[in-house]
Amino acid sequence: MKLPQVGPAFLVTAAFIGPGTVITASIAGANYGFALLWALLFSVIATLILQEMTARLGIVTQQGLGENIRQACKTPLLRGLAIVLVLSAIVIGNGAYQSGNISGASLGLVSIVENLGSEVPFAQTLFPLLIGIVAFFLLISGSYKLIEKALVLLVAVMSLAFIITFILTKPDLAVLFSGLIKPIIPDGATLTVIALIGTTVVPYNLFLHAASVSKKWQSATQLPEARKDLYISIPLGGLISMAILSTAATEFFGQQVSITSAADIAPSLQPLFGDMASIFIGIGLFAAGISSAVTAPLAAAFALSGILDLNKNLHSNSFKAIWITVLFLGILGASLGYKPIVIIWFAQVANGILLPIVTVFLLWIMNTKTLGSYRNNLWQNSLGLVVVLVSLMLSARSLLSAFGFL
Secondary structure (H helix, E strand, C coil): CCCCCCCHHHHHHHHHCCHHHHHHHHHHHHHHCCCCHHHHHHHHHHHHHHHHHHHHHHHHHCCCHHHHHHHHCCCHHHHHHHHHHHHHHHHHHHHHHHHHHHHHHHHHHHHHHHHCCCCCCCHHHHHHHHHHHHHHHHHHHCCHHHHHHHHHHHHHHHHHHHHHHHHHCCCCHHHHHHHHHCCCCCCCCHHHHHHHHHCCCCHHHHHHHHHHHHHHCCCHHHHHHHHHHHHHHHHHHHHHHHHHHHHHHHHHCCCCCCCCCHHHHHHHHHHHHHHHHHHHHHHHHHHHHHHHHHHHHHHHHHHHHHHCCCCCCCCCHHHHHHHHHHHHHHHHHHHCCCCHHHHHHHHHHHHHHHHHHHHHHHHHHCCCHHHHHHCCCHHHHHHHHHHHHHHHHHHHHHHHHHCCCC
């Protein structure tokens, strides 16, 4: 039997099932039990809504989101504002996210080395640099696709382990379904909700998806194929995230456990892997980190090349300069001495706060004449606005709380 080809939507799923998802979902489960499962369900639905728009945009126009934004901004002032906003969203979001990717991969390496009974001097600086060098050569050589497939396979193994472990831990299904359908925000959980959304609905994936579908499909008649790819891949990613949160809720909730490293997450895999749990999750985190560390700079390069009207060829100097900058920011952020958990956490919150900005641009573009009969209908616009409003309310609540107004 011939296996189906991996589509762009599966790569989007592989991108958001990274170190941030493992850490953030584990923290949510450990601190709040099953209460925030609804946030992951909302995130999956929001991702489906937005990524369907980017798939339609990329296939119909044969251009990425960045190019479409630039072309839709007719006046210099509007174009300049759009460039500044997108530039800020991509550079800040991807820089933080990249730091989280590299930190997560470093956590994996540290876990592997420590469980093998060894220590590496200056690991905090050495490992991020080493991972950055690996990502650099993958991107600069153009051969990263083959290696990325192997890394995606490792991530898939880790993900399967979480789903099986979720089953083995026998969670309380009544409490689980209550958390899934009852949207409540416990005291102090706002940032966690934003982080859960930010780890799933990743703004840079909107740019990456629009660019990648235009390379795979060239006709609007192929939209059903793109949607099938989307409706299989994204829910699978959501299921994995929910399994991670639920496993942590069953294992850690109510035990006053502080999750700060891979070693703290590993006990959730003990029922399946015993003493090998720490090494296994270390390999998984390393794989997830490297895979995402390649995807994030690439997405930033596609986004900024599109909106700045630069050469989008992978070998062009301008394209290389963008991903090198994002990669450098990631290495720098991961090496500054902050706890990796802090960097990963900040990346997810930054993504959640920046999401409304990018979503507003996407909704605007999806209503332009360029798309003809493939423009958003009332139902699609309404769903998109719900995503924007929920994201804005959560971001506003977070900011007000940070400044002491709540």
